[in-house]
Amino acid sequence: MRDAFLPFALPDIDESELAQIGEALASGWITTGPKTRQFEAEFAAIVGARHAIAVNSCTAAMHLALEAVGLQRGDEVITTPYTFAASAEVVRYFDARPVLVDVNAGSFNIDVDQIEAAITSRTKAIIPVHIAGQAADLDAIYAIAQRHKLAVIEDAAHAFPTTYRGRMIGAPPPLQLKHAACFSFYATKTIATGEGGMICTDDDEIADRCRIMALHGISKDAWKRYTAEGSWYYEIIAPGYKYNLTDVASAMGLAQLAKAERMWRRRTEIAHRYTQAFAGLVHFQTPCAQDQDQHAWHLYMLRLNLATLRIDRARFIEELKQRQIGVSVHFIPLHIHPYYRDTYGYQALDFPVAYGEFQREISLPIYSKMSDQDVQDVIDAVVTIAETYRC
């Protein structure tokens, strides 16, 4: 048994972050400035987007994107119950309604066959979540959005670097529609700046509006007002927000971007080792990754076949903890949380797939800092617990 606890997630930080952050600090420019512009330019180039706008979280990114496409009080936005708080709360910021559509049992992504039945005259947007780093079925989602004139705001918090049909998530859709993809650089995400986010879009209007609203609704390039080419004069054109990313965070983002591919390769290796170890055992269902697309492997979502075990998921996690393995659960479906349950009167079985899969899901540690021994320790613990408590 391990003698040190294996955390569920850890950022991959070395001297390159220290060097980048040191440059930012030494420059004297610590809030939004040249490092942020460089981070945006590099991120945009990697995903193939015309615009990338750095903000201080993915939540802020989705809030701004919904504002930019004109979401209003009383409107409806379609998303799934199988996601983090942020995907629906940003809709509530407008006093608009998140309309939940159940997920596919295979991928945990939105069940595209159920989207059209949820569309009403008030529907304004769809927020697909690329859960774990596997792309939702975007061709179907884009086609539905175009048919019903809806915006698509992708919750890409898990989806860097993910591809869909050869395009990076963040690249523009092949159809004409209002679109943005929102990424997260939260501490546990695939590239981390502590807190941070990015809005990617090819739509000039959405990009302009997001830039302005991310910094107090102040007319163009407000961040430049203290530079040599800047001006003291500015105009407030709307009551905006304070969502800009600092240069200290962006400096860390640049260092993380430089090793994003190496980190992704390591996570992919770990995912393959897990799947090799668990796929042949009746106690488990391993994630079904689509061969033609690149999975970001932000999460490794293992499912227990509870009928083959004498213990439930909570006890399984307790046993892992006793063996010094940190794990998590993604996600407690939105509709069973008190706020959504009480506000909209949801029953647990209103979304039977989300509710059922949630009962048996465990997210295993998957990050580039893990050693081969760490990976083996996770495998040994999971297999031992299943064998100990088999029916």
Ligand SMILES: *Cc1c(COP(=O)(O)O)cnc(C)c1O
């Ligand atoms: C982490 C996460 C977010 C929020 O990201 P922040 O950068 O913390 O705001 C949104 N959606 C999903 C699915 C997430 O996991």
